[in-house]
Amino acid sequence: MKQFLFTLLMIPFLAFAQDKGITFEHHSTWDKIKAKAKAENKYIFVDCFTTWCGPCKYMSSTIFPQEEVGNFFNANFVNLKLQMDETKDDNDEVKSWYNEAKRFAIDYAVRAYPTFLIFNPQGELVHRIIGGGEANVFIAKAKEGLNPETQYVTLVKKFEQEPSNAAVAKNMAKAALSAYDQETAQRAIAKYMTLVGPDSLLTTDNIQFLLQGATSSSSPAFLFIKNNKEKVDVLLTNKGVGANEILSNVLNNEFVIPKIRSNQKDIDFVAIKNQIEKEHPGIDMTTALARSKSQYYLVQKNWPAFKDAVNEFVNSKSKNISPAILNDFAWAVFENCDDASCLQAALNWSKTSLENNNNPAFIDTYANLLYKSGDKENAIKWQEKAVERALESEKGAYTATLDKMKRGEQTW
Numbered sequence: 001m002k003q004f005l006f007t008l009l010m011i012p013f014l015a016f017a018q019d020k021g022i023t024f025e026h027h028s029t030w031d032k033i034k035a036k037a038k039a040e041n042k043y044i045f046v047d048c049f050t051t052w053c054g055p056c057k058y059m060s061s062t063i064f065p066q067e068e069v070g071n072f073f074n075a076n077f078v079n080l081k082l083q084m085d086e087t088k089d090d091n092d093e094v095k096s097w098y099n100e101a102k103r104f105a106i107d108y109a110v111r112a113y114p115t116f117l118i119f120n121p122q123g124e125l126v127h128r129i130i131g132g133g134e135a136n137v138f139i140a141k142a143k144e145g146l147n148p149e150t151q152y153v154t155l156v157k158k159f160e161q162e163p164s165n166a167a168v169a170k171n172m173a174k175a176a177l178s179a180y181d182q183e184t185a186q187r188a189i190a191k192y193m194t195l196v197g198p199d200s201l202l203t204t205d206n207i208q209f210l211l212q213g214a215t216s217s218s219s220p221a222f223l224f225i226k227n228n229k230e231k232v233d234v235l236l237t238n239k240g241v242g243a244n245e246i247l248s249n250v251l252n253n254e255f256v257i258p259k260i261r262s263n264q265k266d267i268d269f270v271a272i273k274n275q276i277e278k279e280h281p282g283i284d285m286t287t288a289l290a291r292s293k294s295q296y297y298l299v300q301k302n303w304p305a306f307k308d309a310v311n312e313f314v315n316s317k318s319k320n321i322s323p324a325i326l327n328d329f330a331w332a333v334f335e336n337c338d339d340a341s342c343l344q345a346a347l348n349w350s351k352t353s354l355e356n357n358n359n360p361a362f363i364d365t366y367a368n369l370l371y372k373s374g375d376k377e378n379a380i381k382w383q384e385k386a387v388e389r390a391l392e393s394e395k396g397a398y399t400a401t402l403d404k405m406k407r408g409e410q411t412w
Contacts, residue, residue: 021065022073024081027093030100034123037078043126043146044119045077048104050085053113059132072139076146077118084110112180118145126151130180152179159188166195170209177212189213190220202228207235214250217280222250229282244284245318251276252288260296269293287316294329303337307345314349326353327362334369335412343373360390364398371405372412380405 024047025033037044047064049056060081063069073079083094084101104110108117108125118127127145132138144150152175159172169192176185189210193201201210201224213221225232229243236242255276259267269292273285293309300306310329314321326349333346350366353359363386371379383402390398404411 020067021070022079023070024079028080029096033078033080034119037119037121037123040078041121043077043121044117044123045073045079045142046104046117046119047079047081048084048101048110048113048115048117049081050113051083051087052085055132056114059114059138063132063135063138066135069135069139073142076142084113109181116142118142118151124153126153128152128179128181130178156184159184159191163191164195166192169195173213174209182215185213186215186219193220193224198224198228202231202235204235204237207232208237211246214246216254217251222247226280226283245287247280247283248285248288251280251283251285252292256289256292260292260299267296287313287318290316291318298329298332301336303333303339303342307333307339307342310349311345314352323353323355323357323359323362326350327359327365330369331365334365334372338372340373343369347373358389360386360394360398363389364401367405368401368411376405376408 022045025036028036033044036042047056047059049060082097082101082104083090084105086098104117108128110117112130114130114132116129117125118129120126126148127150129138129141129145133141145152148154155168155172155175159168162168169188173185173188173192176182176188193210196206200206207225210221210224213219214225216222225243226247229247232243256267256269256272259272269289273289276285277283290309290313294306294313297303297306297309306329314326330346330350330353333342337343337346347366347369350362350369353362354366363382367379367382367386370376370382380402383398383405387395387398387402401411
């Protein structure tokens with residue numbers, strides 16, 4: 001009985017707690033929502049989400065229920081959640097919005113998720129936000145949608161009205177890139193480049209700006225960087241990444257990654273390299289392709305080819321090869337491959353990852369590789385180092401591996 005009474009007492013509390021977040025409209029229509037917004041002189045906030053989108057779920061479960069988020073959005077908006085995909089589990093309310101969701105996708109160019117659209121009290125789209133964020137960051141992004149000076153659609157109109165204003169073009173490009181509006185972004189970047197001229201583009205600030213716009217081999221920013229590689233190298237703030245690496249990564253993302261993601265079999269990386277370098281002379285694709293080959297052969301579980309690809313990547317001397325990457329590559333071999341040459345290569349990668357590094361997880365990898373390679377004595381010594389350096393919460397797992405090594409049992 002006490003438990004039953006406690007449950008009854010908790011119900012009002014739970015209802016109160018759930019009311020702290022954003023209040024979304026239910027059993028309504030787009031016309032009714034627009035009418036309500038106009039009558040209350042509020043903007044409209046639309047969460048365009050899908051059932052499979054991880055960030056969408058995070059926003060709904062973690063950000064939207066927060067009190068500060070609810071206070072801001074409920075005071076300023078009429079709020080709507082609009083499911084953009086269709087599933088067999090959809091209820092009648094979701095189904096009633098199917099046609100509207102399709103119209104939103106077309107009329108408002110909803111292509112990435114989550115996309116958040118903000119309409120003024122008259123029902124006109126004024127702002128868009130792509131991707132979520134923590135509560136304070138997300139509220140700040142939404143506030144931009146209430147301010148005519150920062151509203152995305154307002155910026156587009158200003159850009160169209162002031163075609164000779166370089167500052168407006170630059171601001172437009174930055175906003176468009178944030179909104180995943182590549183078409184507008186590239187138009188604005190091209191306009192800005194024309195207005196300021198090639199010589200004025202060669203500043204640190206402008207190069208950092210152009211890097212954001214170098215999204216394809218046909219983009220104006222990409223072509224400018226390609227034609228000014230040496231000058232760009234001098235101006236880059238991250239000295240570990242040069243113009244060649246930037247350009248080769250763009251080409252790699254454009255021509256190689258899609259083949260890998262489509263699970264294309266027997267990719268001819270040599271032919272790809274020759275073709276890209278023929279069409280883009282002066283750009284060395286070695287490092288970018290070696291990294292992609294490593295990922296490709298890892299997924300394919302072709303361990304001899306994986307070994308060769310990683311060795312090629314390591315030998316390229318790329319400054320973007322972190323100890324964590326080397327450790328991941330080495331651990332993949334340890335878990336999956338018995339070939340002596342693969343194990344030796346993985347030992348070399350693992351040893352390199354430990355240079356100026358006492359991460360117990362990396363030491364554990366090295367010890368396990370030594371053990372699998374037959375060097376039990378040194379494996380135990382290194383595993384003891386891993387145990388010694390591990391946090392108390394991790395010592396148990398490392399100690400268990402050490403005990404297996406001492407008993408001569410398999411650790412993989």
